[in-house]
Amino acid sequence: MVSTIFLTATALPEVIWIGVIIKAVLILAVIAAIAGFGTYIERKILAFMQRRLGPQHVGPFGLLQLAADGIKLFTKEDIIPQHANKFIFSIAPVITAATAFIALAAVPVFPDFTIPFTDILVPSIASDINVGILFVLGMMAAGLYGPLLAGMSQGNKWGIIGSARTAIQFLSYEVVTGLSVLAPIMMVGSLSFVDFNDYQTDGLWLVVYQPIAFVLFLIAGFAETNRTPFDLLEHEAEIISGYVTEYSGMRWGLFFIGEYANMITIGVIASIVFLGGYNDFLFIPGWIMIIGKIAFSFFFMLWVRAAWPHVRPDQLMWLCWKVLMPLAVINVLITGLVIMI
Amino acid sequence: MSLEQFKNRNVGTQNYVKLDLDHSPTTGWCQFKQVVKRTFKPELFVGLGVTFREMVNALFRGKMHTTQYPFEKLPISPRYRAIHDMLRLLESGNYRCIGCGLCEKICISDCISMETKYDENQRKEVSEYTINFGRCIFCGYCAEVCPELAIVHGGRYENASEQRASFSLFEDMLTPIDQLNLQQEYAGFGAISPNADENVKSTPLAY
Numbered sequence: 001m002v003s004t005i006f007l008t009a010t011a012l013p014e015v016i017w018i019g020v021i022i023k024a025v026l027i028l029a030v031i032a033a034i035a036g037f038g039t040y041i042e043r044k045i046l047a048f049m050q051r052r053l054g055p056q057h058v059g060p061f062g063l064l065q066l067a068a069d070g071i072k073l074f075t076k077e078d079i080i081p082q083h084a085n086k087f088i089f090s091i092a093p094v095i096t097a098a099t100a101f102i103a104l105a106a107v108p109v110f111p112d113f114t115i116p117f118t119d120i121l122v123p124s125i126a127s128d129i130n131v132g133i134l135f136v137l138g139m140m141a142a143g144l145y146g147p148l149l150a151g152m153s154q155g156n157k158w159g160i161i162g163s164a165r166t167a168i169q170f171l172s173y174e175v176v177t178g179l180s181v182l183a184p185i186m187m188v189g190s191l192s193f194v195d196f197n198d199y200q201t202d203g204l205w206l207v208v209y210q211p212i213a214f215v216l217f218l219i220a221g222f223a224e225t226n227r228t229p230f231d232l233l234e235h236e237a238e239i240i241s242g243y244v245t246e247y248s249g250m251r252w253g254l255f256f257i258g259e260y261a262n263m264i265t266i267g268v269i270a271s272i273v274f275l276g277g278y279n280d281f282l283f284i285p286g287w288i289m290i291i292g293k294i295a296f297s298f299f300f301m302l303w304v305r306a307a308w309p310h311v312r313p314d315q316l317m318w319l320c321w322k323v324l325m326p327l328a329v330i331n332v333l334i335t336g337l338v339i340m341i
Numbered sequence: 342m343s344l345e346q347f348k349n350r351n352v353g354t355q356n357y358v359k360l361d362l363d364h365s366p367t368t369g370w371c372q373f374k375q376v377v378k379r380t381f382k383p384e385l386f387v388g389l390g391v392t393f394r395e396m397v398n399a400l401f402r403g404k405m406h407t408t409q410y411p412f413e414k415l416p417i418s419p420r421y422r423a424i425h426d427m428l429r430l431l432e433s434g435n436y437r438c439i440g441c442g443l444c445e446k447i448c449i450s451d452c453i454s455m456e457t458k459y460d461e462n463q464r465k466e467v468s469e470y471t472i473n474f475g476r477c478i479f480c481g482y483c484a485e486v487c488p489e490l491a492i493v494h495g496g497r498y499e500n501a502s503e504q505r506a507s508f509s510l511f512e513d514m515l516t517p518i519d520q521l522n523l524q525q526e527y528a529g530f531g532a533i534s535p536n537a538d539e540n541v542k543s544t545p546l547a548y
Binding site for chain 2: 304
């Protein structure tokens with residue numbers, strides 16, 4: 001990751017390396033903090049929707065609950081089961097967390113800005129690779145190796161079922177994700193997130209032209225991040241905790257940092273590709289707009305979790321292959337026809 | 342309405358209103374129509390609306406359901422049989438117990454023990470009175486048999502302490518003399534809860 005940063009820095013003359021590093025630190029610090037803080041937000045919002053109070057005793061309004069959880073996770077005994085494949089068992093959580101953060105390297109979050117009183121330009125994106133959207137989606141898909149390997153290495157039946165469901169889920173949603181973003185890619189004619197953002201600078205948001213693709217992408221995004229309608233991997237009522245059954249302490253925590261980082265990534269992609277990116281909106285500056293959009297998509301994921309039941313694995317496959325994929329293909333066809341005409 | 346109409350059990354002859362349920366689809370076209378109908382019925386969004394409405398209710402309309410237990414407590418029913426209370430006479434402040442020994446006699450788990458003596462006015466006085474809460478099954482016989490309503494069941498249900506004996510001495514259960522004006526008269530077995538009116542809910546039969 002470091003090497004790509006320096007390569008990009010030399011390729012774009014106006015962006016010096018310190019700007020890229022500031023951006024990378026910004027993304028890491030902000031997203032990692034939000035990913036941890038997301039657990040607090042999730043517990044609070046779910047509690048409110050069920051007319052409970054949620055965490056509120058550690059610190060003001062329970063804000064320090066995150067610290068309490070962190071201390072607990074860090075100091076908890078790290079148990080590796082006797083018959084587990086120890087090496088794979090140990091690195092599986094790292095795969096989930098690392099891929100989630102690597103995916104964020106190619107995601108633009110805030111607009112370009114210059115640090116006051118210096119000439120350091122902080123670019124909107126840590127690394128503007130020209131296949132950004134493919135890279136991000138590919139990295140998030142690679143993140144599913146974490147649950148897959150974790151479930152298979154731990155020598156536990158629930159873990160095996162969890163990783164089998166990971167494979168099912170992966171095979172189901174990935175087609176829909178790819179096909180649903182294909183239509184916007186055709187309209188923009190680029191795979192770079194910056195181009196997606198610039199395309200919507202003057203015109204309408206892409207969700208106006210591509211509502212079906214937006215809905216399909218959201219559905220696939222829920223499956224990609226294991227959020228509730230599709231949380232087959234770890235559904236407690238059926239398979240204990242699925243792939244995290246045998247994990248404890250910080251290894252368990254890494255899975256969830258990865259999951260929350262993925263939720264934010266999906267929110268960023270949905271905002272950039274479909275909802276106008278970090279462009280100014282009327283008088284509202286762009287960085288407030290993008291934060292608002294990411295926050296709303298995060299809230300929407302929690303809202304859905306409070307409201308909807310989850311589906312069975314066969315229902316997920318039925319939905320993805322028999323309903324969503326044909327819809328996505330038809331959408332791509334119609335988009336292509338309209339562009340040709 | 343006459344009695345015969347109530348006694349008529351012949352299904353089909355009464356004025357039943359049948360529910361307007363959809364029939365399960367038979368042909369492929371019907372199945373397709375059902376799928377389309379269910380797809381565009383915004384029921385998922387109704388679900389989202391319900392949770393959002395409940396969040397607004399909880400946050401802004403004071404319908405939060407949580408009772409923060411150690412700091413606030415729900416009123417307890419007078420039927421509840423927790424740690425006993427020893428009541429005093431309101432006029433004189435003397436304790437009501439006349440030392441008759443009925444509670445000790447009737448106690449089926451044999452946990453009440455008392456010693457009595459005559460005081461200087463030849464009035465019977467309780468010198469020792471303990472209840473062994475390790476044995477007490479909170480059956481309520483002692484409160485029921487007491488002719489003076491001296492021993493009743495109170496609402497003190499938090500029994501965690503370093504020693505069981507912390508609750509069980511006569512002085513611990515007796516109404517403190519400075520709180521005599523706060524002493525609640527025993528409502529009796531079968532009395533309704535103090536917040537019974539709030540708890541009445543209409544039966545959800547309005548289908």
